[in-house]
Amino acid sequence: MRIALFITCFNDTMLPRTGQAVVALLERLGHTVDFPQAQACCGQMHFNTGYRPATLPMVRRFTEAFAGYDAVVTPSGSCAGMIRGHHGTVARQYGDAELVAAVERVAPTVYELSELLVDVLGVTDVGAYFPHRVTYHPTCHSLRMLRVGDRPLRLLRAVKGIDLVELPDATSCCGFGGTFALKNADTSNAMLADKMRHVQGTGAEILTAGDNSCLLHIGGGLSRLRTGVGTRHLAEILASTEGDRR
Numbered sequence: 464m465r466i467a468l469f470i471t472c473f474n475d476t477m478l479p480r481t482g483q484a485v486v487a488l489l490e491r492l493g494h495t496v497d498f499p500q501a502q503a504c505c506g507q508m509h510f511n512t513g514y515r516p517a518t519l520p521m522v523r524r525f526t527e528a529f530a531g532y533d534a535v536v537t538p539s540g541s542c543a544g545m546i547r548g549h550h551g552t553v554a555r556q557y558g559d560a561e562l563v564a565a566v567e568r569v570a571p572t573v574y575e576l577s578e579l580l581v582d583v584l585g586v587t588d589v590g591a592y593f594p595h596r597v598t599y600h601p602t603c604h605s606l607r608m609l610r611v612g613d614r615p616l617r618l619l620r621a622v623k624g625i626d627l628v629e630l631p632d633a634t635s636c637c638g639f640g641g642t643f644a645l646k647n648a649d650t651s652n653a654m655l656a657d658k659m660r661h662v663q664g665t666g667a668e669i670l671t672a673g674d675n676s677c678l679l680h681i682g683g684g685l686s687r688l689r690t691g692v693g694t695r696h697l698a699e700i701l702a703s704t705e706g707d708r709r
Contacts, residue, residue, distance in 0.1 A: 540605025594624035
C-alpha cells in the first residue's frame, strides 16, 4: 500500500513533531510513508471565511500532490473533513470537469489517523506504551464531519500503561473554531473555560485529541492557569514505546 503523509500547514509550522510521530508509528507497523514535497494548505481557512474562489488553487495543488496514493493520512480531523467534505464543492463551483474528476479520485483516499489505523490497516493495538493519566477530547470536525466515533478511544484503550479517564461533556466544542476564536473571543473564551473545567475535573495529566489546533487552544488556557495539565496529540501517544522518556 502506498501511503502519503499530509502534515497540514498548522502542524508543519507549529508542531512538526506530530507528523514525525505519524511516520514513526506507521513505520513501526511495517509501512513506508512518503512525504510529497509539493503539498501545501488544504484551503480550509479560506473556505470557511468566505474566500472560496481563492481556495481553488489549493484544491488543485492537493489533488496533484497526492495523486496515485492508496491512502493519504493526516493528523487532523478538520483538514481531512475539509478535503473530503468541501474540495468537491470548490471544484464543481469554480473549477472544471478535469479537476472534479481528480478530486473524486483523491479525496476518498484521505484519512484521519484513527480512521487509517482502524478501518484501513485493521489495527487497534499499535504496541504503544504511555504510563500517564489521559483524557480525550473529540474535536468537532472529527466528531461531526468525519464521524470517527470511538476509533481514537479504541486505540487509546489498547495503549499499555495508560490510565484513560472519561472527559465530562466531551462532545462540546472547545471554542477554537479557527478564526471564530479571534472574531468571537468572548464566546470562545467562555466555551474554553467550560472545557478546561471538565479537563481539570478528570485529574488527568495529559489531554489528547486528533487536532493540534484544539489542543493548542485548550493547552494555552490550561498553561495560563498553571494547571500542570499537558497536551499531546493522539499520534504522539500512539508512537510512544516503553523505551521512550516522555
